[in-house]
Every structure is written in C-alpha cells, then in structure tokens.
Amino acid sequence: MKPITELIKDLADLHGRDRHSLLPILQGVVEQEKYLSEYSMIEIARELDLPATEVFGTATFYSFLEYKKMGRYIIRICKTITCSMKGEKQILLAIEDMLKIKVGETTPDGSFSLLQTNCLGFCHKAPAMLINNDVFTELTPEKVREILSEYLNRKNEGGQNVN
Amino acid sequence: MSTNYQLKRADFIFKDENDWEEVLKNNINRPPNELINELISSELKGRGGAGFPTGLKWKISAEEVNDVKYVICNADEGEPGTFKDREILSKVPFKVLTAIAICGHVIGAKIGFIYLRGEYFFLQTELNKAINEFEYYCREIKFDFSIKIFMGSGAYICGEETALFESMEGKRGEPRNKPPFPSAFGYMGKPTVINNVETLAHTYTIFKYGSKRFYDLGVQYSRGSKLFSVSGDTPKPGIYELELGMSLADFVDEFGDDDTKAVQVGGASGFLVPRKRFNETNIGFQGKLVGISLPTGGSMMLFNSSRSMFNVLDNYLNFFAEESCGQCTPCRVGCQQLLRGIKAVKRGEKNAQYLDKMLKLAETMQFTAKCGLGQSVANSFSSIVENFREEMIY
Numbered sequence: 001m002k003p004i005t006e007l008i009k010d011l012a013d014l015h016g017r018d019r020h021s022l023l024p025i026l027q028g029v030v031e032q033e034k035y036l037s038e039y040s041m042i043e044i045a046r047e048l049d050l051p052a053t054e055v056f057g058t059a060t061f062y063s064f065l066e067y068k069k070m071g072r073y074i075i076r077i078c079k080t081i082t083c084s085m086k087g088e089k090q091i092l093l094a095i096e097d098m099l100k101i102k103v104g105e106t107t108p109d110g111s112f113s114l115l116q117t118n119c120l121g122f123c124h125k126a127p128a129m130l131i132n133n134d135v136f137t138e139l140t141p142e143k144v145r146e147i148l149s150e151y152l153n154r155k156n157e158g159g160q161n162v163n
Numbered sequence: 164m165s166t167n168y169q170l171k172r173a174d175f176i177f178k179d180e181n182d183w184e185e186v187l188k189n190n191i192n193r194p195p196n197e198l199i200n201e202l203i204s205s206e207l208k209g210r211g212g213a214g215f216p217t218g219l220k221w222k223i224s225a226e227e228v229n230d231v232k233y234v235i236c237n238a239d240e241g242e243p244g245t246f247k248d249r250e251i252l253s254k255v256p257f258k259v260l261t262a263i264a265i266c267g268h269v270i271g272a273k274i275g276f277i278y279l280r281g282e283y284f285f286l287q288t289e290l291n292k293a294i295n296e297f298e299y300y301c302r303e304i305k306f307d308f309s310i311k312i313f314m315g316s317g318a319y320i321c322g323e324e325t326a327l328f329e330s331m332e333g334k335r336g337e338p339r340n341k342p343p344f345p346s347a348f349g350y351m352g353k354p355t356v357i358n359n360v361e362t363l364a365h366t367y368t369i370f371k372y373g374s375k376r377f378y379d380l381g382v383q384y385s386r387g388s389k390l391f392s393v394s395g396d397t398p399k400p401g402i403y404e405l406e407l408g409m410s411l412a413d414f415v416d417e418f419g420d421d422d423t424k425a426v427q428v429g430g431a432s433g434f435l436v437p438r439k440r441f442n443e444t445n446i447g448f449q450g451k452l453v454g455i456s457l458p459t460g461g462s463m464m465l466f467n468s469s470r471s472m473f474n475v476l477d478n479y480l481n482f483f484a485e486e487s488c489g490q491c492t493p494c495r496v497g498c499q500q501l502l503r504g505i506k507a508v509k510r511g512e513k514n515a516q517y518l519d520k521m522l523k524l525a526e527t528m529q530f531t532a533k534c535g536l537g538q539s540v541a542n543s544f545s546s547i548v549e550n551f552r553e554e555m556i557y
Contacts, residue, residue: 020351022333027281027314061335061488064281064317080243081431081478082394082464118319118482120282121246123394123464124401133284 004040007032012047022048026059034074034113035066063117071106071113073151076130079116082123087140091127092116094141098148111155112148170417171406173380173388175368176251176258176361182371183257184300187264190370191306195225195269202366205374206386211237211322211359212429212460213535214448217366220356223346224270227354232272234263235331235350235357239280239315239322242430243482244462247390247402248360249283255364256293262363264301264308265370266356275310276350278327281317319486323534324349324357326488337490338534361390361461382408385447389461393418395427396467407448412441414463422467425550430462431479432539435472437550472551476505476544483540494537497528501544508555515556518548 002010011028015021025048029040036059045052059065066074075095079088096102099112106113122128125137129144136147190198202218209215224232236259240248251259263275279286294310301308313331315321321330325339328350349355358366365387369377377387385407394400397418415423425437428446434457436444445456466475480502489495504521507513525541532538548555 019333020331023316023330024314027316058333058335061337062281062316062318079478080482081427081475082244084474084478085395085466085470117282117317118486119241119243121240121249121280123244123246123392126394130282135285 001032004029004033004037005043008040008043008047017048019048019050022050022055022058023062026055026062026065030065034070034072035068037067037069041067069106069110072111072155073131074113074115076115076117076120078118078120078122078126078128080119080123083120083127086126088127090141091129091139091144094144095148098145112151170409170413171380173404173406175388176364176390176404177254179255180258180371183261183297183367186367186371187261187300187306188304190265191268191304195271198265198269198370199225201369201374205369205377206384207362207365207369207377208385208448209359210361210365210389210460212242212432212458214458217358217362220346220358221266221269223344224354224356227270227347229354231351231353232270233350233353233355234266234270234272234275235327235355236263236275236277236360236363237322237324237327237357238283238360239278239327240283240360241280241319241322241486242432242460242462243479244392244394244427244430244464245460246392246394247461249286250402251360251364251390252277252279252283252286252290256290257297258367259360259363260293260297260310262358262366262370263310264297264306265366266358266363267308268306270354270356272356273307273309275308276331277310277312278315278321278331279312280315280321284314287312287314318488319482320488320534320536323536326534327357328355335488337488338536340533359460380406382406382445382447384449385456389459391459391461391463393463393465395464396420396423396470397465407446409446410442411436411444411446411457414446415441415465418463419465420467422469423465424468424470425466425472427462427464427466427475427543428457429459429542430464431482431543432536433457433459433462434542435475435546435550472547472554473505473509476547476555477502479543480505480540483536487536491531491533491537493528493531494533494540497524497532497537498540500524501540505548505555515552518552518555522548 011025015024041055042052045055120128122137127139128137199222207217318336320326321336326336330336345355447456448458484498487494525544529541
C-alpha cells in the first residue's frame with residue numbers, strides 16, 4: 001500500500017490534472033483505500049488545483065465512492081426488484097448472522113462492510129451481490145455462507161486481497 | 164391467447180463471426196454518406212430505450228463542423244431488469260469496437276469512449292485486451308482511431324446521455340438542459356455521437372449484411388431485432404434476440420409460468436401491463452395503427468399471482484428516490500412524496516382518494532422534470548396504481 005499522498009500524485013501523473021481526470025483519480029484512491037477520507041479529498045483538490053468542496057460534491061454523488069471508512073471487503077447486496085423477489089432478504093439475514101453486523105456497518109476488525117445497492121444487472125441470476133469487484137449470483141443462504149467462509153479463511157491466512 | 168404471431172427468434176448479435184477486421188476495413192473505405200444512408204434505410208432506432216433513429220443521429224453529427232468530435236458507447240446499463248449490454252461486451256466485444264470506429268469514420272472522430280458502469284468493473288481487463296488488439300489492427304491498416312474505457316461509479320442517472328458527459332468531465336452526474344443536443348454539444352462541448360452498446364452491435368450487422376437484411380425483420384416502425392432481458396417469474400430467464408413487433412400475449416406464452424399476472428416492459432421506468440392487456444399490447448416503437456406499442460430497452464420482468472404489486476411499486480419508488488440526482492424539484496421531491504404517499508395509503512393514514520392526487524403529481528413530474536428519469540417515474544407509477552388500485556389500498 002502506497003502512502004496516500006504518493007498514491008494521489010501517481011494517479012494524477014497517470015490520468016492528468018484536468019477536471020475530467022477527477023473521477024479516475026477518486027476511483028484509484030477508493031481502489032486502494034476502499035473509501036475517500038476527508039484528508040484524501042483535500043489532497044486530491046490540492047493536486048488538481050480545485051476547491052475541496054468541488055471534490056467532495058462530486059465524490060459524494062456516486063454510490064461506489066464511499067466517504068466513510070469501509071472494510072477491506074465491501075459486500076454490496078442487490079435490493080432491486082428481481083433480487084428482492086428471489087430472496088435477497090434471506091441472503092442479507094445470513095450475512096448479518098455470520099458477520100454479526102447490520103447493513104451499513106463494518107466488522108470490528110475492519111475486514112467486511114455490508115451495504116445494499118441498486119440493480120447490479122444480474123436479474124436473470126438473482127439474487128446477486130458484489131464483494132469488492134467480484135460478482136456472485138444465484139445466491140442461497142448456504143452458498144453465501146460458503147463464499148464468506150472462503151473470504152474469512154483468506155483473511156486469516158494473512159489477508160491477501162483477492163482483487 | 165393469440166398465437167397467430169409466433170415469436171420470431173433472430174441470431175445476429177451473438178453470432179460468432181470472426182470477421183471484424185474485414186468489416187472494419189471494408190467500411191472505413193466507404194464514403195460516410197453511403198454508410199449514413201445505409202443506416203437510415205435500415206430504420207434502426209436506438210436500443211437503449213429512447214428509440215432515436217440512429218442514422219439521423221450520425222448524420223447530424225457528421226454535418227457539424229468541428230476538428231474534434233467524439234463517439235461514446237453508453238455501457239451504463241442500469242435500468243432494473245436489463246443485462247444484455249454486459250453480455251454483448253463480454254461475448255462479442257469486437258463488433259462493438261468495430262462499430263465505434265466506423266462511427267468515428269462517418270462523423271470524423273478520432274477518439275471513442277466506452278462508459279462502463281462501475282458494477283461491471285470485472286469486465287475491464289478483458290475489454291482492455293480486446294481494445295489493445297483492436298487498436299493494433301487499426302495502426303496496421305493506418306486508420307487513426309483509439310478507444311478508451313471510462314468507468315462509472317454507481318449512478319443510474321449517468322446512463323442519461325448528458326449526465327454521462329458531466330460524469331466524464333469529472334462532475335456530478337446531473338443532466339443538462341436540452342437543447343443543445345449531444346450531436347452538436349456533447350462531451351467537452353464537442354459534437355458527440357452517443358449510442359447504446361446494442362445499437363452499435365446492430366450497426367455492425369447492418370454494415371456487414373446491408374440494411375435490407377435488418378429492415379426485413381420486425382414490423383412497420385419497429386424494424387429489426389432486439390435483445391430482450393427476461394427475468395422475474397419465468398422458467399427461462401436470460402437474454403433472447405427477437406424480432407420487434409410481437410404481442411405481449413405471445414411473449415408471455417413463451418416465457419411465462421402459466422400464472423403471469425403482469426409484465427413490466429422497459430424496466431422500472433417503463434410500463435406495467437396487466438394480464439387483461441397482453442393481447443392488445445405490442446412490443447415496439449409507437450406508431451402502429453392498431454393496439455398499444457410499448458418501446459423497451461429490452462427489460463422484460465414477469466410477475467406471477469404470488470407477487471404484491473404494492474411491493475413492486477414500493478421497490479421501484481425506493482430505487483427512483485435513491486437514484487434521482489436531486490437537481491430538479493419535481494423529481495427530487497416528487498419521488499420521495501410518491502414513496503411516502505403509497506405507504507401512508509397502505510397504512511390507512513391517507514384515504515384511497517389520495518392515490519388520485521398522487522397520479523396528478525406523477526403527471527406533473529412527467530411534464531416538469533428535467534430529464535428522462537423524473538419524467539418516466541409516472542410510467543410505472545400510473546400503470547401500477549391504475550391497474551392494481553385495490554392492492555395499493557388493502
């Protein structure tokens with residue numbers, strides 16, 4: 001993991017320092033940090049010579065650019081119509097039960113955050129969820145417990161980030 | 164149910180054709196006017212849902228005088244119940260890339276973008292590989308064109324073309340006022356052609372086989388084939404390419420579970436059609452003389468009699484309330500009020516007549532909201548409340 005200021009500088013070198021480079025830079029920070037801290041938004045503003053409010057205003061518009069501290073694995077469960085019809089609630093309960101957190105919370109060790117999201121585009125394989133950038137479909141409570149166990153094992157084996 | 168019009172399957176989009184190099188080379192050597200006329204005579208209309216004639220769109224941008232122009236492939240597929248564009252990009256990416264480049268040749272653009280929704284991040288690696296191979300070939304044949312992926316970050320509204328430009332320019336994805344239209348003033352204020360993934364894939368078919376092959380499919384005003392994303396209460400969910408113009412009754416015969424109560428045509432922003440209207444409803448663009456024609460970006464969600472239409476509407480309104488960009492008052496406040504209103508009626512805090520007030524509010528949103536999102540909330544709201552009023556109250 002790069003220190004945040006260095007990361008921002010590298011991202012700006014890569015994408016440029018124009019306004020239209022802002023989103024890729026924000027995404028790059030979220031990719032590593034999982035969220036945008038106030039500090040990183042101010043640093044991005046400094047690097048791009050923009051008012052920090054502009055950076056904050058833009059970042060907070062997008063649901064995948066979190067601005068609260070998140071866990072290393074962000075679980076996003078689709079709650080839109082087809083997934084909701086096909087048992088999204090049971091999936092949610094299974095995860096809440098396993099990780100002992102509610103929607104919007106992060107496990108105390110900082111490894112998992114649980115969120116709901118709008119249509120993921122897997123309605124034909126509902127219910128679906130994302131863990132970071134990986135998609136899991138046709139979920140059942142059993143299947144989701146298996147998936148999470150795998151992530152938990154990975155975490156215990158030294159925390160290699162799968163993405 | 165009527166069976167005189169059988170569902171007509173088509174197989175163009177996913178047909179395995181390893182000839183994109185040839186199609187590209189042949190077509191960038193044709194004069195732009197000829198290509199535009201080919202598109203116009205095919206009568207291809209935009210497959211994202213709005214149905215603007217594609218040939219006309221290209222023609223307008225081609226006529227703009229500007230050194231810098233852009234082609235953008237809209238892959239911000241966010242409409243609930245739609246998942247065809249992802250399948251196109253993962254199965255036949257070269258068709259889309261070729262179409263983007265041919266469009267570049269037609270309008271005089273050197274750069275193309277694919278705006279890919281954040282949820283599809285996992286497609287990026289493979290797609291970039293395809294782009295590298297594609298650009299390598301372009302250099303080989305001395306055709307100056309490059310394509311870049313721009314990632315979205317989870318905002319439904321960015322599928323609206325002007326919101327998408329704003330997003331690419333590093334701003335909040337808030338739709339602009341139209342006019343000016345993208346063909347004259349798009350990304351970075353330059354003339355821009357922005358097409359849905361599927362629309363571009365169809366242009367590949369048209370440029371390869373000629374417009375007649377495409378025009379011969381479908382019915383008057385709704386030519387060609389279309390991908391349908393089928394989900395909900397159906398034994399065979401998935402993606403199907405069908406000729407336009409079928410009746411909803413035939414569609415339900417094929418995809419229903421013998422207990423279909425209603426079909427949502429066109430996603431949450433589309434219309435809910437109850438069983439009694441299956442026969443008179445056709446899938447295609449407006450303009451047919453008989454019956455109702457419903458356009459769709461391809462989202463077809465089936466509901467059987469076990470489903471509560473209140474829950475369906477509640478889900479849609481939650482979706483809209485969250486995804487509204489908040490810029491204009493009719494949409495921002497309207498979505499929230501409709502959501503609160505149906506809950507209040509359900510709980511008995513408001514009487515049934517309150518539903519009529521809300522229908523008026525939805526109509527007002529249709530006329531006063533700035534963009535398609537706010538304007539189309541009324542589609543599903545009104546069609547559900549009018550057809551399943553008792554389910555809203557009890």
